[in-house]
Amino acid sequence: MSTESIAWPAPEAAPRPLVDALHEWVSTVDHKRLGILYIVYALVFLVIGGVEATIMRIQLIRPHNDFVSPQVFNQMFTMHGTTMIFFVAMPVVFGFANYLVPLMIGARDMAFPRLNAFSFWMTAFGGLLLYYSFIGGDGLYGAGNAPDVGWFAYAPLTAQTFSPGHSTDFWTLSLLVSGIGSVGTAINIIATILCMRCPGMTLGRMPLLAWLNLTMAALVILAVSPLTAAQVMLLIDRYLGAHFFDTQAGGSAVIWMHFFWVFGHPEVYVLVIPAFAFASEIIPVFSRKAIFGYPVMVAATVSIAFIGMSVWAHHMFTVGMSSAANTFFVLSTMAIAVPTGIKIFNWLATMWGGQIHFKTPMLFCVAFLFQFLIAGLTGVMMSVAPFDWQLGNSYFVIAHFHYVIVGGILFTLFGAFYYWFPKMSGKMYDEPLGKLHFWLFFIGFHLTFDFMHVPGILGMPRRIYTYEPGRGWDIWNLIVSIGVFFQAAGVLVFVFNLLRSYFRGEIAGSDPWDAWTLEWSTASPPPSYNFATIPEVKSRRPLWDLKHPEDPDWHYE
Amino acid sequence: MRRTKNSNKAGVLRIFLIVLWTAAAAAAAEPASPLLSPTNIFAPMSTPARSIFDLSVFVLAVSAAIFVVVFGLLAYAVVKFRKKDSEEAREPAQVYGSVQLELAWTVIPILIVVVLFLATARVIASIQNADQPSNAIQVTVIGHQFWWEYRYPALNVVTANELHIPVSDRAHPTPTFLTLLSADTDHSYWVPRLAGKTDLIPNHPNSTWMDPTETGLYLGQCAQYCGTQHAKMLLRVYVQTREEFDRWIREQSQPAHVSDTVSEGRRIFERTACVNCHAVAGTTAKGRFGPDLTHLMSRDTIASGAAPNTPENLRQWIKDPDTFKPGSKMPAMGLADPELNQVTAYLETLR
Numbered sequence: 034m035s036t037e038s039i040a041w042p043a044p045e046a047a048p049r050p051l052v053d054a055l056h057e058w059v060s061t062v063d064h065k066r067l068g069i070l071y072i073v074y075a076l077v078f079l080v081i082g083g084v085e086a087t088i089m090r091i092q093l094i095r096p097h098n099d100f101v102s103p104q105v106f107n108q109m110f111t112m113h114g115t116t117m118i119f120f121v122a123m124p125v126v127f128g129f130a131n132y133l134v135p136l137m138i139g140a141r142d143m144a145f146p147r148l149n150a151f152s153f154w155m156t157a158f159g160g161l162l163l164y165y166s167f168i169g170g171d172g173l174y175g176a177g178n179a180p181d182v183g184w185f186a187y188a189p190l191t192a193q194t195f196s197p198g199h200s201t202d203f204w205t206l207s208l209l210v211s212g213i214g215s216v217g218t219a220i221n222i223i224a225t226i227l228c229m230r231c232p233g234m235t236l237g238r239m240p241l242l243a244w245l246n247l248t249m250a251a252l253v254i255l256a257v258s259p260l261t262a263a264q265v266m267l268l269i270d271r272y273l274g275a276h277f278f279d280t281q282a283g284g285s286a287v288i289w290m291h292f293f294w295v296f297g298h299p300e301v302y303v304l305v306i307p308a309f310a311f312a313s314e315i316i317p318v319f320s321r322k323a324i325f326g327y328p329v330m331v332a333a334t335v336s337i338a339f340i341g342m343s344v345w346a347h348h349m350f351t352v353g354m355s356s357a358a359n360t361f362f363v364l365s366t367m368a369i370a371v372p373t374g375i376k377i378f379n380w381l382a383t384m385w386g387g388q389i390h391f392k393t394p395m396l397f398c399v400a401f402l403f404q405f406l407i408a409g410l411t412g413v414m415m416s417v418a419p420f421d422w423q424l425g426n427s428y429f430v431i432a433h434f435h436y437v438i439v440g441g442i443l444f445t446l447f448g449a450f451y452y453w454f455p456k457m458s459g460k461m462y463d464e465p466l467g468k469l470h471f472w473l474f475f476i477g478f479h480l481t482f483d484f485m486h487v488p489g490i491l492g493m494p495r496r497i498y499t500y501e502p503g504r505g506w507d508i509w510n511l512i513v514s515i516g517v518f519f520q521a522a523g524v525l526v527f528v529f530n531l532l533r534s535y536f537r538g539e540i541a542g543s544d545p546w547d548a549w550t551l552e553w554s555t556a557s558p559p560p561s562y563n564f565a566t567i568p569e570v571k572s573r574r575p576l577w578d579l580k581h582p583e584d585p586d587w588h589y590e
Numbered sequence: 591m592r593r594t595k596n597s598n599k600a601g602v603l604r605i606f607l608i609v610l611w612t613a614a615a616a617a618a619a620e621p622a623s624p625l626l627s628p629t630n631i632f633a634p635m636s637t638p639a640r641s642i643f644d645l646s647v648f649v650l651a652v653s654a655a656i657f658v659v660v661f662g663l664l665a666y667a668v669v670k671f672r673k674k675d676s677e678e679a680r681e682p683a684q685v686y687g688s689v690q691l692e693l694a695w696t697v698i699p700i701l702i703v704v705v706l707f708l709a710t711a712r713v714i715a716s717i718q719n720a721d722q723p724s725n726a727i728q729v730t731v732i733g734h735q736f737w738w739e740y741r742y743p744a745l746n747v748v749t750a751n752e753l754h755i756p757v758s759d760r761a762h763p764t765p766t767f768l769t770l771l772s773a774d775t776d777h778s779y780w781v782p783r784l785a786g787k788t789d790l791i792p793n794h795p796n797s798t799w800m801d802p803t804e805t806g807l808y809l810g811q812c813a814q815y816c817g818t819q820h821a822k823m824l825l826r827v828y829v830q831t832r833e834e835f836d837r838w839i840r841e842q843s844q845p846a847h848v849s850d851t852v853s854e855g856r857r858i859f860e861r862t863a864c865v866n867c868h869a870v871a872g873t874t875a876k877g878r879f880g881p882d883l884t885h886l887m888s889r890d891t892i893a894s895g896a897a898p899n900t901p902e903n904l905r906q907w908i909k910d911p912d913t914f915k916p917g918s919k920m921p922a923m924g925l926a927d928p929e930l931n932q933v934t935a936y937l938e939t940l941r
Contacts, residue, residue: 102916103818103819103821103916103917104818104916104917107815107818107820181818183815187775187776187814187815188776189774189775189776189792190775190776190815190816190817194774195735195774195775195817280791280792280793280794281792283793284793285793285794286776286791286792286793286794287791287794320671320682321681321682322682322683322684322685323684323685323686325685325686325687325688326686326687326688326691326692327686327687328687329687329692351778351786351787351788351789351813351814352789352791352794352796353770353788353789353791353794353796353797355718356714356715356718356719359714359718360710360711360714360715363707363710363711363714364707367703367706367707368703370699370703371696371699371700371703374695374699375692375695375696375699377660378660378691378695379692381660381663381664381667382685382688382691384667384668384671385667385671386671386682386683386685387671387682388671388673388681388682389667389668389671389672389673390673391672391673399664399668402664403661403664406657406660406661406664407657410653410656410657411653413649413653413706414646414649414650414653417645417646417649417706417710418710418714419641419642419645419646419710419713419714419717419786420642420645420646420649421786422642422717422785422786422787422788423631423639423642423646423782423786423787424631425787425813426778426780426787426813426814427813490630490631490632491626491627491629491630491631492627492628492629492630492631492780492782492809492810493629494778494780494811494812494813495815496815496820496821497811497820497821498821499821499822500821501824503628504627504628504629504809505626505627505628505630506627581681586684589684589686590686
């Protein structure tokens with residue numbers, strides 16, 4: 034009997050059943066796993082949103098093209114915008130915050146691990162709800178019909194009269210549900226940063242990434258709440274016969290615009306401040322210098338958040354506000370340029386006199402500086418209300434905000450992927466493939482979004498499924514569409530690089546970049562408890578102090 | 591190793607330059623006017639568009655100057671401070687900040703912002719708060735899914751999709767003031783060479799004005815997403831000499847032309863659903879959902895600029911509007927061919 038039992042394979046040697054592994058991921062409350070879930074979720078939607086963009090660009094490659102019907106085109110731009118903002122940018126930002134904040138402040142997890150899991154699954158459910166509209170959008174008809182009201186869904190186009198069926202309801206509900214997840218995560222980030230810092234880490238010694246994510250989370254609470262309120266009002270309008278936005282019964286279309294943009298503009302900062310955070314970590318490490326002007330960087334970020342709450346109506350210069358209101362929003366919008374400029378100068382000063390290593394993360398961050406400079410300047414142009422009366426709602430605006438979101442945010446995000454991939458996976462990515470990704474994407478980005486400014490100046494409005502020949506727009510649209518394929522190729526290289534390196538990459542070690550913040554002091558990937566003993570810090574760069582005991586930072590701060 | 595890397599970069603750069611050059615060549619070869627486009631915002635022909643243009647040149651110049659300075663610093667840093675292979679792995683000097691520098695790059699941008707703001711505030715006031723002279727032409731524009739209704743209340747004219755206004759003389763301006771309304775969703779009125787865009791929002795009357803200084807046809811289109819056929823809600827503004835404009839007004843204020851040869855077509859028109867949406871002055875057709883057809887044949891286009899107004903197009907439009915504008919609110923009337931011909935023949939008499 035006994036010999037027989039010895040011959041059986043030991044239970045722990047058996048490969049763990051897939052179901053168990055999946056169950057661990059589904060039921061996890063570990064901030065690192067939830068962070069990775071957020072990031073992978075966002076990457077899936079990035080590809081979906083990218084396909085939607087590609088469909089639009091094929092349709093616009095020449096005038097009077099009929100690759101897709103107007104109905105499908107209108108669904109594509111609505112889904113592209115909604116997906117990219119709510120189900121790519123927000124989750125990926127939350128994913129990195131989730132993963133990095135506890136590690137960088139020397140904590141073992143987020144403050145509320147269960148709330149963390151709940152928030153992720155709400156966001157995930159929101160995305161699924163949005164895409165279910167392709168199957169169930171028309172309800173009784175069953176043929177499927179995605180939302181086609183545009184991502185800012187101006188009233189009264191969303192009223193039952195103009196949007197019968199259920200596609201608009203899927204849009205409303207998916208944002209409502211994912212908004213609950215966003216607010217939950219924001220509360221969690223704030224609580225974590227305020228309460229869970231390791232001994233010695235005063236607010237003034239936090240890595241900039243933590244400061245910037247704290248600001249971002251505060252903005253999320255302020256911005257998402259009015260959006261949620263507006264979605265509830267819209268639902269009541271559609272189903273309980275209220276008239277908040279029902280202009281035919283005395284409601285106001287303009288009120289929706291205010292509600293939407295008081296969310297919508299701070300949302301830009303919700304996305305761009307984490308991008309600033311990545312740049313503020315990556316640029317110093319690859320320049321081999323401490324961040325220049327740390328207190329000023331913090332102050333500039335917080336003032337961007339404050340001023341950012343009072344600029345929303347610059348999205349509404351054409352809706353017929355009084356000249357006094359227009360003038361106020363010109364001033365508040367222009368004022369944002371000052372702290373933003375300060376940040377750019379501080380990054381430049383960080384590189385100045387350094388020893389710049391052009392690894393892939395740094396390449397993306399330098400391109401970010403260049404592109405964000407241009408995006409900021411076109412932003413100043415559009416803050417000039419009369420100029421905006423011409424440029425607003427034209428392709429110039431599309432070019433401008435893609436310069437911010439792709440040229441600014443996505444570029445630093447790619448940088449962040451390459452920078453922290455060794456930490457998250459324990460494996461090193463492939464550097465030549467990373468550089469190939471950079472150059473493909475850089476060329477594609479500039480082909481698409483540099484040339485997209487031109488048709489806007491030549492009078493081409495956004496959201497048109499086709500255009501007339503003879504307007505001088507044809508050639509520009511052709512170039513813009515060609516650029517898309519370079520970007521798509523770049524993203525394919527990126528995904529391939531991540532997958533290949535995950536399975537066959539070299540072992541990265543705990544600190545491949547010779548960096549200075551706490552996440553590099555633990556193993557790669559970090560154990561579930563993050564740190565065997567909770568670290569104690571004396572400066573903003575604890576690992577610098579460790580590596581240079583003769584010249585520690587706390588002598589100077 | 592290093593050399594191959596550089597040649598890769600050079601190759602990439604070469605491709606980029608070739609594409610750029612092709613684009614420029616193609617743009618130059620296009621038969622378009624010297625303005626690049628009939629809807630170029632940088633070819634203004636009316637006071638509001640012109641003062642926006644002047645302001646934008648100033649803003650562009652300031653932006654270009656800032657770009658040159660900051661980009662120059664960035665390029666210098668990237669070239670000068672990149673790690674050289676010969677350098678030993680020693681950390682560079684750590685610099686934590688500088689109060690003087692921070693003050694400099696705070697105060698200088700604030701000064702630039704103040705200048706830009708003052709220049710902007712002046713132009714906002716000059717356009718938005720412009721007085722309406724007593725001789726101004728007043729037009730009410732009503733945006734519909736997906737066409738434009740024009741009403742000249744003082745001149746008793748109702749028309750659609752093609753706005754006629756008189757040219758304005760700089761010595762004796764006759765500007766046109768537009769009151770902007772919407773019958774359904776949000777739209778936006780944008781004729782780039784004449785004025786910036788202003789939205790048409792239900793329950794929220796807006797206004798704009800223009801005083802074109804040269805006669806001709808000015809194009810534009812709806813600039814606020816308003817539904818399926820937002821793309822084909824085109825704008826055509828005919829700027830005419832005062833005499834031509836007065837003649838046009840006289841013709842448009844006449845009731846519909848009556849012709850006995852097409853009485854069968856007229857009978858079909860008035861007994862089918864056509865009259866629910868369309869009006870023909872002086873007849874029983876009094877619908878207001880669609881364009882007024884009293885002087886249909888005086889217009890160059892149908893379907894809000896989507897197609898030239900030819901008999902074949904008109905017939906096809908009645909037969910199957912989706913040919914030109916899938917998703918428009920005009921239904922396919924389902925008329926048999928003889929009836930279709932008769933209705934088309936009737937409409938062709940509405941001059």
